Amino acid sequence: MKKFASILLAGLMALSLFAGCSSEVTSTDDGSSAAQASSNGTESQAESNGSSEDAYAGLSGTLTLNGSTSMTAVCNALGEAFMAKYDGVTVEKANTGSGSAVTAVNDGTALIGDLSRKVKDDEDPDGKFTKVTIALDGIAIAVNPENPVDALTSEQIEKIFAGEITNWSEVGGSDAAITVIGRYVSLASVSDEIKAVSVDGVEATEENVSNGTYVVQRPFVQIYTKGTDSELVKAWFDFLKSDEGQQIIADQKLVTVDIDENTENQ
Numbered sequence: 001m002k003k004f005a006s007i008l009l010a011g012l013m014a015l016s017l018f019a020g021c022s023s024e025v026t027s028t029d030d031g032s033s034a035a036q037a038s039s040n041g042t043e044s045q046a047e048s049n050g051s052s053e054d055a056y057a058g059l060s061g062t063l064t065l066n067g068s069t070s071m072t073a074v075c076n077a078l079g080e081a082f083m084a085k086y087d088g089v090t091v092e093k094a095n096t097g098s099g100s101a102v103t104a105v106n107d108g109t110a111l112i113g114d115l116s117r118k119v120k121d122d123e124d125p126d127g128k129f130t131k132v133t134i135a136l137d138g139i140a141i142a143v144n145p146e147n148p149v150d151a152l153t154s155e156q157i158e159k160i161f162a163g164e165i166t167n168w169s170e171v172g173g174s175d176a177a178i179t180v181i182g183r184y185v186s187l188a189s190v191s192d193e194i195k196a197v198s199v200d201g202v203e204a205t206e207e208n209v210s211n212g213t214y215v216v217q218r219p220f221v222q223i224y225t226k227g228t229d230s231e232l233v234k235a236w237f238d239f240l241k242s243d244e245g246q247q248i249i250a251d252q253k254l255v256t257v258d259i260d261e262n263t264e265n266q
Helices: 072-085 098-106 154-161 206-211 231-241 243-251
Strands: 007-010 060-067 088-094 112-115 129-138 179-182 217-225
Touching: 060 072, 060 098, 060 231, 072 088, 072 231, 072 243, 098 112, 098 217, 129 206, 231 243
Parallel strands: 007 179, 060 088, 060 112
Antiparallel strands: 112 217, 129 217
């Protein structure tokens, strides 16, 4: 029997991703959120001063971000636009992993921490951080385009990663060994070179990530010290809520969310 390269691409944490985060993250029906002035810890000065440009006129300093490598592209894109808007500001993004985000904010080496997951309870036992979900990232369970398998169930995927299913014939495919590559593949990375399979009968699309029916997803979270008086932090989150900020996030093939409704511990 002719065999072909059968490669399954997914996250190292794929098993935990099936818990989903849609029940705790609010997005608009079309995957984009309205830019609204916040009434939380990063309360928009634009609301009281007419516009964010007026509120933050003369803004200067260095805005430091540290954490998730997966958030590098969107943070860099947002940072470039933020610096273009405020000439006196420099945005620096360090990529030491989600696990370092909390430490960086705690020790003052970063004003904002980036996590491509939820903050764990033991990382913020005292409620020190305000946690803001800025976007959702759909994770593709991807295979070689020549692979006849187009769909998998959550149970099958869990068994594949647990080593309980090792041959494609066990999930309706050809008699070929399954080679698991442990890495994340965002929907933005899906191309003609790989094929995203449906999960539990739901296709991997931005719309389905937004409405929560596609459960293999993760939040992109930014944290900062609750009650901060940093104008840089306040301006940053106001920018993310703006039409320009939301468009930049969408351009990165991420699912936009209502940031105000997805801000915890304000």
